[in-house]
Amino acid sequence: MQTLNVDLGERSYPIHIGQNLLTQPLLAPFIKGRQVMVVSNETVAPLYLETLLAQLSGFQVDRVILPDGESFKTLEQIERIFDALLTQRHNRTTTLIALGGGVIGDMTGFAAACYQRGVAFIQVPTTLLSQVDSSVGGKTGVNHPLGKNMIGAFHQPQVVLADTSVLSTLPERELSAGLAEVIKYGLIHDVEFLTWLEQNMSPLRQRNPDALAYAIYRSCEIKAEMVALDERESGVRALLNLGHTFGHAIETDRGYGQWLHGEAVGAGMMMAADLSARLGWLSQADLDRVRRVLEAAGLPVVPPTEMSAERFLELMAVDKKVIDGNLRLVLLQCLGDAVVTDDFPVDALTATLTAGDALGQV
Amino acid sequence: MQTLNVDLGERSYPIHIGQNLLTQPLLAPFIKGRQVMVVSNETVAPLYLETLLAQLSGFQVDRVILPDGESFKTLEQIERIFDALLTQRHNRTTTLIALGGGVIGDMTGFAAACYQRGVAFIQVPTTLLSQVDSSVGGKTGVNHPLGKNMIGAFHQPQVVLADTSVLSTLPERELSAGLAEVIKYGLIHDVEFLTWLEQNMSPLRQRNPDALAYAIYRSCEIKAEMVALDERESGVRALLNLGHTFGHAIETDRGYGQWLHGEAVGAGMMMAADLSARLGWLSQADLDRVRRVLEAAGLPVVPPTEMSAERFLELMAVDKKVIDGNLRLVLLQCLGDAVVTDDFPVDALTATLTAGDALGQV
Numbered sequence: 001m002q003t004l005n006v007d008l009g010e011r012s013y014p015i016h017i018g019q020n021l022l023t024q025p026l027l028a029p030f031i032k033g034r035q036v037m038v039v040s041n042e043t044v045a046p047l048y049l050e051t052l053l054a055q056l057s058g059f060q061v062d063r064v065i066l067p068d069g070e071s072f073k074t075l076e077q078i079e080r081i082f083d084a085l086l087t088q089r090h091n092r093t094t095t096l097i098a099l100g101g102g103v104i105g106d107m108t109g110f111a112a113a114c115y116q117r118g119v120a121f122i123q124v125p126t127t128l129l130s131q132v133d134s135s136v137g138g139k140t141g142v143n144h145p146l147g148k149n150m151i152g153a154f155h156q157p158q159v160v161l162a163d164t165s166v167l168s169t170l171p172e173r174e175l176s177a178g179l180a181e182v183i184k185y186g187l188i189h190d191v192e193f194l195t196w197l198e199q200n201m202s203p204l205r206q207r208n209p210d211a212l213a214y215a216i217y218r219s220c221e222i223k224a225e226m227v228a229l230d231e232r233e234s235g236v237r238a239l240l241n242l243g244h245t246f247g248h249a250i251e252t253d254r255g256y257g258q259w260l261h262g263e264a265v266g267a268g269m270m271m272a273a274d275l276s277a278r279l280g281w282l283s284q285a286d287l288d289r290v291r292r293v294l295e296a297a298g299l300p301v302v303p304p305t306e307m308s309a310e311r312f313l314e315l316m317a318v319d320k321k322v323i324d325g326n327l328r329l330v331l332l333q334c335l336g337d338a339v340v341t342d343d344f345p346v347d348a349l350t351a352t353l354t355a356g357d358a359l360g361q362v
Numbered sequence: 363m364q365t366l367n368v369d370l371g372e373r374s375y376p377i378h379i380g381q382n383l384l385t386q387p388l389l390a391p392f393i394k395g396r397q398v399m400v401v402s403n404e405t406v407a408p409l410y411l412e413t414l415l416a417q418l419s420g421f422q423v424d425r426v427i428l429p430d431g432e433s434f435k436t437l438e439q440i441e442r443i444f445d446a447l448l449t450q451r452h453n454r455t456t457t458l459i460a461l462g463g464g465v466i467g468d469m470t471g472f473a474a475a476c477y478q479r480g481v482a483f484i485q486v487p488t489t490l491l492s493q494v495d496s497s498v499g500g501k502t503g504v505n506h507p508l509g510k511n512m513i514g515a516f517h518q519p520q521v522v523l524a525d526t527s528v529l530s531t532l533p534e535r536e537l538s539a540g541l542a543e544v545i546k547y548g549l550i551h552d553v554e555f556l557t558w559l560e561q562n563m564s565p566l567r568q569r570n571p572d573a574l575a576y577a578i579y580r581s582c583e584i585k586a587e588m589v590a591l592d593e594r595e596s597g598v599r600a601l602l603n604l605g606h607t608f609g610h611a612i613e614t615d616r617g618y619g620q621w622l623h624g625e626a627v628g629a630g631m632m633m634a635a636d637l638s639a640r641l642g643w644l645s646q647a648d649l650d651r652v653r654r655v656l657e658a659a660g661l662p663v664v665p666p667t668e669m670s671a672e673r674f675l676e677l678m679a680v681d682k683k684v685i686d687g688n689l690r691l692v693l694l695q696c697l698g699d700a701v702v703t704d705d706f707p708v709d710a711l712t713a714t715l716t717a718g719d720a721l722g723q724v
Binding site: 079086087089108112116117144146150317 | 436444445448475476477480501509512515516
């Protein structure tokens with residue numbers, strides 16, 4: 001087991017990464033009161049809930065099992081968590097434990113942020129995506145019909161357990177979606193890590209534990225470094241949104257859950273790379289590398305053919321990264337170095353949005 | 363106009379107190395972006411919304427008018443604020459302005475805390491209660507059918523405008539409810555202020571602007587001092603809940619809005635004083651003073667006759683002040699000095715809960 005410390009002053013917390021973590025006594029030291037509410041979903045609970053509960057003897061343990069999927073990441077489902085907490089009389093010293101992917105993590109964290117104005121929570125992410133992304137950084141929240149993650153809070157967990165063993169039951173498509181975020185860290189911050197990913201995509205997709213552990217560790221390390229510099233996302237942390245403005249538009253257009261978040265981010269990163277090349281920042285060879293590594297991870301590299309440039313612009317205009325009417329995007333100055341900018345010709349953006357199958361050939 | 367600074371480091375903010383503040387250019391300096399969402403209710407908006415809007419020329423100003431009353435302090439109504447923000451495309455630089463009493467202030471503050479994980483907000487409290495209580499300290503939130511203020515966040519405003527002129531349209535009963543919280547500050551922290559209140563209850567109820575301004579200033583000053591010491595309510599701030607554990611039980615039993623919050627707190631403070639006397643901390647003369655000042659303010663001094671001791675205990679058990687099963691109450695060691703304690707005989711509590719009309723005679 002490796003442990004990474006996310007340095008946020010009094011809100012610092014450790015991320016444990018390794019095999020068979022769920023069967024070890026790693027949770028109890030982080031539970032301050034005697035009440036625990038485990039939040040999971042209908043897919044994950046049958047697989048791992050009993051294993052988790054075996055480590056929680058001696059506590060009052062209650063549970064909420066929510067339906068599985070991004071379409072249930074709503075205030076309405078959050079109310080079910082509040083109902084359970086109040087019905088079971090959980091007080092301010094309770095600890096919420098999220099057992100599931102990013103949706104469960106985001107919702108449980110938000111419920112913990114709001115219940116009695118803030119209680120403790122623990123993340124046990126069960127997808128590669130949530131292990132490398134949504135369990136690090138304290139972002140919590142739910143979707144609104146008019147925009148993804150529009151309602152939420154910053155709330156840090158007490159500890160994160162990233163158990164590589166649970167990835168054995170992860171569907172192929174979701175593994176690929178997680179790899180999209182892993183590739184993102186290489187693209188925005190570490191070209192050597194990108195090279196390592198190009199060389200290790202096959203063992204990663206075969207779920208080699210050592211390869212997964214390294215990919216998770218390095219991804220969390222890069223994210224933790226950026227979050228520590230900028231907890232409230234006013235500066236460098238925005239670089240973590242590479243591909244996300246395009247990706248969120250795809251997810252919103254398709255309806256939540258049709259494209260997985262990582263798939264939308266995969267296509268979105270290709271669009272960001274394409275626009276970066278149109279600005280003269282990436283070469284055709286760079287673009288080819290981006291497309292190949294995304295394809296090797298099993299990800300889409302073009303947006304849905306049904307989405308027009310107008311539709312993209314309409315949906316991107318309500319994105320959180322819009323400041324006072326200017327569309328700000330994360331683009332690549334070179335592989336391994338990202339920048340936030342609103343300084344690009346509209347024609348270049350339009351060319352990217354209308355490229356279709358020719359995306360990545362500029 | 364007097365200005366009190368609430369000292370919370372980088373979250374510090376001023377409270378302006380005085381006559382005709384709404385007609386002065388006091389808001390614009392605290393609005394950082396160009397978008398403003400005014401949240402008000404159907405009672406207050408017809409009286410003061412246009413006056414407020416006259417100070418907001420040059421901004422994109424949108425509005426949400428909610429129904430009036432504690433029974434609408436729900437997540438469902440909060441969603442109307444989110445809907446308006448997203449439909450009007452408000453971004454992260456937007457500022458929410460709460461124009462109304464405590465319900466509007468708490469809901470607007472909570473919406474601001476959650477919208478895009480936190481945007482700015484301004485409090486323009488229009489009731490005495492909200493001017494002295496809910497606009498100071500950063501507590502925001504909504505009710506749940508199983509408990510008051512169970513869902514919320516700590517979120518500080520940019521500025522508070524406590525305009526004594528708007529109290530001219532406040533119903534008599536709501537003025538009295540506000541005076542309950544004013545009396546509370548005297549009881550928990552400042553017996554000289556309590557004496558001043560005993561001597562000035564008549565001008566206060568006649569809405570003398572100078573008397574009101576002093577009562578508001580001193581109340582906010584005491585609260586600000588306690589909040590600054592303890593922003594997250596782990597210690598001294600809990601003393602501000604004198605009468606609230608009993609009061610919340612009354613409000614929950616009656617259904618939100620049947621007893622005004624201040625009325626329930628009035629009876630609750632009488633119950634806390636009664637229990638304090640049973641512990642030997644207050645004399646009969648002290649109890650008589652508490653009852654007389656509450657009565658002079660036009661407040662109830664006994665709980666609803668329908669509420670049994672069992673019902674009180676059942677409802678108090680889910681109160682936020684319950685820590686690991688022990689009922690903690692704010693009691694008075696003497697007039698002007700409160701303490702949080704779980705060290706009292708159950709018999710004494712039961713005697714208070716069953717005293718009925720004999721409450722305050724021990």
